[in-house]
Amino acid sequence: MFRRRVEPEVVYFGHVSLIAALAAVSLLLAGVAAFVFDVVIGGVAAWAAGIALGAVILVLWVIVPTVIRRCGRSTE
16 A cells, blocks of 8 residues: 555545544534433433533534644744
C-alpha cells in the first residue's frame, strides 16, 4: 500500500472514520443516559440529562481541543 503512495488517502480515511466513530459514540452515550433517566426518573429528567451530557461531550471533544490548538499556535 505504501509503495503505491496512497498513504495520504489512507490517513485521511482513518481520520474521517475516527471522527464518525466519535460522533456515533457521543450520540449513543447521550441517548443511553437519557433513556436510563427516562426509565428511572421520568421524561423531563431524561431531556435534562441528555442535553447536559451532550453539552459536556461537546465541550470536551470539540471546544477544549480547539482552544488547546489555538493556544499552542499563539505561543510559538
